[in-house]
Amino acid sequence: MTIAPQADIALATRLFAALEAMNETGPGMTRDAYGEGEERAHRLVRAEAEALGLSCATDAAGNLYMTLAGSDAALHPWIVGSHLDTVPHGGNFDGAAGVLAGLAAIAGLKRAGLAPRRTITVMAIRAEESTWFPVSYIGSRAAFGRLDAATLDLPRVDTGRSLAAHMAALGFDPEAVRAGQAHLRPGAIHGFIELHIEQGPRLEGEGVPVGLVTGITGSFRYRRGVCFGNYGHSGAVPRGHRQDAVMAFADLAMELDRRWAAMDAAGDQLTITFGEVATDPSMHAFSKVPGEVRFCLDVRSDRQDLLDRLHAILMETAGEIERRRGVRFAFGDRTGSTPALMDRRLRAAIEAAAQASGIPTLTMPSGAGHDAATFAHAGVPAAMIFIRNQNGSHNPDEAMRMEDFAAAATLLARVLGGEP
Structure with a gap:
């Protein structure tokens, strides 16, 4: 008999509460990229991962990798995760839901006694929000050695100190990032899955808890017109x-x-x-x-x-x-x-798991940018699972029902525990 794992929602609920409690500058959440807010969040999830028995490592840019070894070391690993930074006075779920879902999924697999064949790494990615430094996807680009060297010299909007200085102050290695040192190799990754709140009204309006993303928008921006x-x-x-x-x-x-x-x-x-x-x-x-x-x-x-x-x-x-x-x-x-298409095969596998689990889904594009775009552009099969969100995002009133999070995180656990 096949065991259908359930994500550990109690673990995620406790971590969401801990993230909210550590905020010092209300209203809402302010977890500043390469600052104390983001760093506290990284310390919190690392401690939880270590308590789960996961091995933890950071790369030169400070991205955190929390890994459950699979039974077959010859198989390329899964990477799941998202970011932990927020915009100033944002919400508690934007980004963090993807990291906590990864930990909850692994905890659910372990609790069910399931040992996945593929290694699973939960990645907490640095500096996804371009509010702090005027560049998208800093942490994920750095992980692949694809961050433009000039980005290291950009000042953070509030402190005026450079990205390199902020990295160095936290003990990371900005010069290795500048030299293009890569921690991740696209050909050595089976797939990347990012859970994220939708940030818009479609799922709420349609009465559907989970969205399956077809692609992530690209953009052009003029910040100083x-x-x-x-x-x-x-x-x-x-x-x-x-x-x-x-x-x-x-x-x-x-x-x-x-x-x-x-x-x-x-x-x-x-x-x-x-x-x-x-x-x-x-x-x-x-x-x-x-x-x-x-x-x-x-x-x-x-x-x-x-x-x-x-x-x-x-x-x-x-x-x-x-x-x-x-x-x-x-x-x-x-x-x-640049716009990024999500992997159709991986999306189909997630949709099949949702149907088998009785979880309603809606197929939709993402109007917001996400680190999954970096993985897709690097040639890694990438997918996104959206969670229904109330009150929009990037504001203190951002909301998410835990039953919707539970559906998405359990769907993730079942995909990671299988072999799509």
Whole structure:
């Protein structure tokens, strides 16, 4: 008779509570990347892994590997996990659910007396959130030796100290990261599975506890955009003589929104977000025509051709507004990431396990970025399991029902305990 393992939800519940209790800067959670918040979380899960009898190791970038040896050393291992850092005043489940699900799945296998043939490593990945350093997937890229060396010199947004300095302060080896030292080899990994809260409303709206991800969006981003116009007297400068930076920016935002609506109606999935917009507080005034607006732009899609099309629209629209309104747009450095497809075979195996377990699922893309994209780009078969989430993410009100987490973590345990 085949034993169907159950993830150890009591273990995960206790660890979620411990993560919440260690937070010092409410509201919500602030586990700063390469700071004390993230480090405390890593110490917590490492202690739990050691209590489970797992072997633990870190790489040069500080990624944590917690490993249960399989019975057949010739087989390539599973890696499961996610990140433990958060945005400032974020939620307790974003990222952490994937790490704790891995530990809960292993604990469930051990409790059921099941010894998996493949080695299973739970990976707690550093610095997934690009809020702290303006680069995506720092820890996972470093694990494969694929982090651009110049990234080590970027300052953290709050401290001004470089990524290299933050790594070194925690006892890691930034110069090995700079040299491209790799801890993971793509050809030596059977597959990577990341559990994560959905961060959006689809699963909640559909009444489904678990999502199976088809792909992860890529993006292009401008973090330091500026529209330059000219300051003027609000009553003395007529419309035809104005170079109003706010009105010019508004034209840009509304035209992009109009194009987005047309693409959305055609079934082309992307998102456009101006997450920060501000006039210069040292210069603006109630009775001034605004001469400068600063903004950031985040465009995401699971199709590179849509990203390229929207970027061309952005540049064309900005040029037209410059000519018409007498302003100048400066977008600054462009950053972003490439869309990543999840492995169909691995997703099918997870779906089959869900059907056998009676767990309802919804197949869907991921609008947010995740470390699974790094694994997929490296050539590792990668999959993501979403957990239904309430109240969105990246905010203190982020929520997750433990019964939904239990369904996803138990699904993970059954996939790891089998041979998909």
